[in-house]
Amino acid sequence: MRAPRVAITLAVLTAAWALATSTPSADDWMRPEPASFHARGMSLVAEVFPPDSRQNAESRALCYFYELGYPGTRWDVKPRLTWKGLLANEQMPVEAIVSADGWLVTLNNWGGTGKAHAIVVYNRRGRVVADWSGDQLFMHPALDKIARARMSMSSIWWNEKAKYYFSRANTLFISVAEDVVIRIDLAGGAYRVGAPSTFSRLRCGRRRHERAHRGVEDLAAVFFHY
Numbered sequence: 001m002r003a004p005r006v007a008i009t010l011a012v013l014t015a016a017w018a019l020a021t022s023t024p025s026a027d028d029w030m031r032p033e034p035a036s037f038h039a040r041g042m043s044l045v046a047e048v049f050p051p052d053s054r055q056n057a058e059s060r061a062l063c064y065f066y067e068l069g070y071p072g073t074r075w076d077v078k079p080r081l082t083w084k085g086l087l088a089n090e091q092m093p094v095e096a097i098v099s100a101d102g103w104l105v106t107l108n109n110w111g112g113t114g115k116a117h118a119i120v121v122y123n124r125r126g127r128v129v130a131d132w133s134g135d136q137l138f139m140h141p142a143l144d145k146i147a148r149a150r151m152s153m154s155s156i157w158w159n160e161k162a163k164y165y166f167s168r169a170n171t172l173f174i175s176v177a178e179d180v181v182i183r184i185d186l187a188g189g190a191y192r193v194g195a196p197s198t199f200s201r202l203r204c205g206r207r208r209h210e211r212a213h214r215g216v217e218d219l220a221a222v223f224f225h226y
Helices: 141-149 202-213
Strands: 033-040 046-049 062-066 079-086 093-098 103-111 120-122 130-131 163-167 171-177 180-185 192-193
Touching: 033 093, 046 093, 120 180, 130 192, 141 171, 141 180
Parallel strands: none
Antiparallel strands: 033 046, 046 062, 062 079, 093 103, 103 120, 120 130, 163 171, 171 180, 180 192
């Protein structure tokens, strides 16, 4: 079994992300390329391949999810494939995040951010727990307001500057704006939208962050934005 490429980043856009609220701007999407996304400490790695690329002869994006052993003194990392499966995305997710305990959350669909597959949750075996489109998310007034302000010709950049916090309770918080947070119950496949003050676990984690000055690590969480 081949070792994963743990340092590959995702080529996203060549167009600027300064979006006008009155006139949608144009977007240039390149051909999607394979990408790797990893959890804190790189203990878990998700490698994603678009259709008709190396390691993927399928018609949809394909994910190889690895667990990495302790590197030891020689950094001799030996990956173990824990699951392999097709993703919901026809081409590629635009972004993805991996929790330290094996949850994979993909964000948006290549070629049209904020439309199909805006948030997709996969459990530790690679099975889809939830798949929400932008239309579903933007039914909430706070998210609809953000969506209207971040439109372009092809996309709605609802999570353009978002931050992501995994908690110990199978929960993901997506801080979409200063006053808007999406709380996702990963195991239950449900979400709530509210102000940061609504969620006590998020408040607690942020206080720890302010004391430790270490990002989101004190929430037993990881934040990667590609």
